[in-house]
Amino acid sequence: MFSEITMSQRDVDVSDFADAPRTVPSLQTLFSRQAVEKFEGGTAVFWEGDPASHVFEVVEGVLRVFKIISEGRRVITGFIYPGDLLGVSLKDHYLYTAEAVTTTKLRRFGRTRFQDEINHSPELRPQLFARLCDEMAAAQDQMVLLARKSAEERVASFLLIIARRLSGNRQAAPVIEIPMTRLDMADYLGLTIETVSRTMTKLIASGVIAPCGRHAVTVCKLGKLALLAGEADDEDKHVASADSVRRAVWPN
Amino acid sequence: MFSEITMSQRDVDVSDFADAPRTVPSLQTLFSRQAVEKFEGGTAVFWEGDPASHVFEVVEGVLRVFKIISEGRRVITGFIYPGDLLGVSLKDHYLYTAEAVTTTKLRRFGRTRFQDEINHSPELRPQLFARLCDEMAAAQDQMVLLARKSAEERVASFLLIIARRLSGNRQAAPVIEIPMTRLDMADYLGLTIETVSRTMTKLIASGVIAPCGRHAVTVCKLGKLALLAGEADDEDKHVASADSVRRAVWPN
DNA sequence: GTAATTTTGTGACCGATTGTAACAGCCCGA
């Protein structure tokens, strides 16, 4: 049984698929033969509790992945972008609902067949593993955000997260597309729409970002944004890693 | 590169190690040859940012795994119990600090050698995968807790979580040992020690739990506790899974 | 193209949780 996981591509190079038809198999090549399916915005791909029959690769569009707890409280655990995998799981049932935010194109793969392919390929396995691990790291960052960050820090963090997603994961792009609604942002950040709205207004007023239509902003002061997001404590961490005194010794 | 993950045993049967010396290799057998190391309470096993040199198996005791963000804000992402793995990662550096809560006994394994063993064993791989997936599911539950649950729901959820850990994962034991401090609980639940204290007092006053020494409580009304934890919405989820109309069709 | 509906923005007020502080209880060593 697989646990339910959503995996982002992150550091996997997509180019080796486009350029080299018969070199090292990648997770992209695995899906490339499958038909592309289209989901309109607001449509569910699968629901929490459904039998976990397939694994998906996002070709185009953005999805939200969420859980509902009693009486309309919703928690979005992540947004899924092109190149990401969706529904990778060892469990028999999906642990969350996946819904298209924008019109989305997906490729589908039978769960059992997917597992077989992964198990039999020494090249694919580490790729899947790396994605799992990245996903776990992202989940931990999200826990930090939800547990200890202020409303302003959360919104700033969110903007940085999607900025990095858009611009091939490195160096945030100047213009950030925000396809999701304020309610999506709120449910992702553990806030209300009003607070998200107010905080966005505040960030605009302080000149950190500038509105760019309804569903996009321009980042004016990237450094300030990163500072507001609470990412300014890297010195401590490097000191920690360099401090060999505090490191555990290996008696073996 | 591996992401940083902490893995719990959950549904892995430990007995096959004790009873059958030479049958299917398990993650336990992998570590069983390694020397046991002892860490006093409050001692760090490794620090966030340290080179990720080893993977650990907890033999005895409880550990906390946490990240620090600027000026003393700490987030505990998980507690590690006997049978759990610690520090499994594809990254070069640990993503969090691991510290003994109580006096702890660990077995250590070189990261590279661990990866090799996993890669070469078709039996071990799914076990590790299953743990990763369980860990991911737990992380998502934690996100739900931090994003949308009230102080009372969080504390109730916490009590249930550790109750299930203690009693072999099924059916909470009547007496729950709580080896961690209020500060640990607070940093795990995204609250302050005062709120944790007040909420515990409230749960005691309402007769849901009863104090049992300083670091343990007796669960008097398990059903009420589960209710307070916000776990009473399973009907909805089963309805969702049965409703095949809403399920995505497979055009292939 | 206009109306209906949804989404977003903004203000006033409210409430849960936090911060501050004082105190009580426990553990440990002197």
Add this chain to the structure above:
DNA sequence: TCGGGCTGTTACAATCGGTCACAAAATTAC
């Protein structure tokens, strides 16, 4: 056995974000 330090508890005030209400803008429907 007696402090000293740490952990935990309780009370009260402060605050951040939530709730409520409504207006404006955007999107969709007709």
